[in-house]
Amino acid sequence: MNVPASESTSRQPARVRVIDWVRDGVLRGELRPGAFLDEAVVCEAVGVSRTPVREAFHQLAAEKFLHLTPRRGAQVSTVTARDLVEVYEMRKLLEGYAVQTLVQRGIAPPPEVDELLAMMHEPARVRRYAALEPEELFASSELNVRFHRAIVAATGNSVLTELYDNLRSRQQRVSVSAVQAQPDRLTTINREHTALVQALRDGDAEGATTILHRHLQPVETVLSKLPPA
Incomplete structure (x- = not known):
């Protein structure tokens, strides 16, 4: 999924842009349940560094959009x-x-x-x-x-x-x-x-x-x- 940032979203904090990118991808069905998200891929897609990506992943995990595992990283969670x-x-x-x-x-x-x-x-x-x-x-x-x-x-x-x-x-x-x-x-x-x-x-x-x-x-x-x- 490669969604270019708009002028308005580019003014948002990097963490918020990552959160919006992942949420939209999940809700639109472009990021499927069970899929793993690579930090480097997200960094490139959103145009941010790794730190805001990690911060965003933790917030999305709290919202149950992602499941974080020690060695495999962030996985899109399944609605139960x-x-x-x-x-x-x-x-x-x-x-x-x-x-x-x-x-x-x-x-x-x-x-x-x-x-x-x-x-x-x-x-x-x-x-x-x-x-x-x-x-x-x-x-x-x-x-x-x-x-x-x-x-x-x-x-x-x-x-x-x-x-x-x-x-x-x-x-x-x-x-x-x-x-x-x-x-x-x-x-x-x-x-x-x-x-x-x-x-x-x-x-x-x-x-x-x-x-x-x-x-x-x-x-x-x-x-x-x-x-x-």
């Missing part, structure tokens, strides 16, 4: 059933608080969610997602994260939004893996998104919470296709 369950549990806590807050304070869903829903429901787009093309799965995960983040950010609670943003990379990776395991879930996911927005507009806290919890309930057929831990 436990990863999916844990990410969904945290999302239930954060997003559950968000939907309750919006209803209690009479805050309408932001206009952005309607635009995102329209994009997610485009028939041609859904067909491309179902074809399991890595780039389309990445695009699907981006829309999904933007949709849920818009609802969280609408609370106006900056700490809540910051906590949610910290889950972004892992949320995207779990999302891609879940759709790869069961692509026909996309129709259900999109339908639940629409229902969630309608419940928020109706001021139905119980309905919105029920939809959200169902939406974030790990599906056994998906879990069964992922390694346990």
Whole structure:
């Protein structure tokens, strides 16, 4: 994978550029689970020295994107059933608080969610997602994260939004893996998104919470296709 750095990314700290390069490679399917990353190759691709690469590898290992081994180096980790369950549990806590807050304070869903829903429901787009093309799965995960983040950010609670943003990379990776395991879930996911927005507009806290919890309930057929831990 050889992605040239843009002018904007070239201004970022070297460690951040490496982190973004690896994350994007993993999320786009260009760096496959189990693949080993050579420090020298990453240095050349990103245009940095070895020190920021090593620093980035340690952060990515903490985020479970990489697994570091003493002699073989950095290996792209595999999403496990436990990863999916844990990410969904945290999302239930954060997003559950968000939907309750919006209803209690009479805050309408932001206009952005309607635009995102329209994009997610485009028939041609859904067909491309179902074809399991890595780039389309990445695009699907981006829309999904933007949709849920818009609802969280609408609370106006900056700490809540910051906590949610910290889950972004892992949320995207779990999302891609879940759709790869069961692509026909996309129709259900999109339908639940629409229902969630309608419940928020109706001021139905119980309905919105029920939809959200169902939406974030790990599906056994998906879990069964992922390694346990």
